[in-house]
Amino acid sequence: ETKPRIPVLWLHGLECTCCSESFIRSAHPLAKDVILSMISLDYDDTIMAAAGEQAEAIIAETIEKYDGNFILAVEGNPPLNQEGMSCIIGGRPFLEQLKHAADHCKAIISWGSCASWGCVQAARPNPTQATPVHKVPGLADKPIIKVPGCPPIAEVMTGVISYILTFDRFPELDNQGRPKMFYSQRIHDKCYRRPHFDAGQFVEEFDDEGARKGYCLYKVGCKGPTTYNACSTVRWNGGLSFPIQAGHGCIGCSEDGFWDKGSFYER
Ligand code: SF4
Ligand code: SF4
C-alpha cells in the first residue's frame, strides 16, 4: 500500500485486442485493483478515456517523467515490411513508437502470442513481415518477459504484474523468456483427462461414445502434450474451465508458430 504505483505504457500493434479482453476479466486479483491500486496505467489506447493527440502526448510525458523506470507492456507486434506501414498509430508506424518506448523503459512485457511469437499475422506467408517483439531489429536491449497464449490467462497476466510489484524483481524465466511459475508444465502434465490417456481411452471422433464419456482428446488433435501453459491448473474464467474441459483439444495457442503447426482442421 505504501509503494508508489509503477507507470505502465501498454502499446498495441497488430493484434485482435483479446489479450486486453482477457486481462480485464482477472478475478484474483481483480483487474480494477491492478489498474487502480498497483500500477499506473498511463497509456493504453483501447481502454483510456483520452484519444488522438491528447492520448499520444501522454506517451511523451511518461517517457520524460519516468525515463528508465516504467514498464512497457506490448500487445501485438510490428510489421517490418514497407517500413512498418501496415500498422500506423498516431500517424507514425507502430514500429517507431515501439522502438522509441523501448529505448526508455525499464523492462518489456510481451503480452500474448502476438508479441511473444508472432501469432496469426506472422503465419505463413506473413505478407507484412509481422515480427515478435524480441526479434525486432534495433530494439533496445531490455529485459523481456513473454506471457504467451492467445490470449494469456487473465490471472497469469495479473499474476506476473503482482509478482513484479510484490517482490520488486522479475519472476524467474525459462530459456524462452516465459515465467517458470506459469509455463514450466505442459497442459498434458496436469490434465484431468490424463488417466484416460494412460489407459488408452481416446475420443476417435467428436460426439462419439468416448467423447460423451470424457475420454482423452489426443486422437482428435489435442496439443496438450507439447504445450506449456497453466490452463489445466489455473484454468479460465476465474478457475471455472478450460478448452479441454469444454470438450475440445488444446490447439497449443501459447506455443511459437502454432498457426503453422497443424493445430487447425484441414477439412
Ligand atoms: Fe489477440 Fe491472440 Fe494476439 Fe492476444 S495473442 S492480441 S488474443 S491474436
Ligand atoms: Fe493430454 Fe490432451 Fe489427452 Fe488431456 S486431452 S490427457 S492434454 S492429450
Ligand code: F3S
Ligand atoms: Fe490455449 Fe491450449 Fe490453453 S489452446 S487456452 S494453451 S488449453
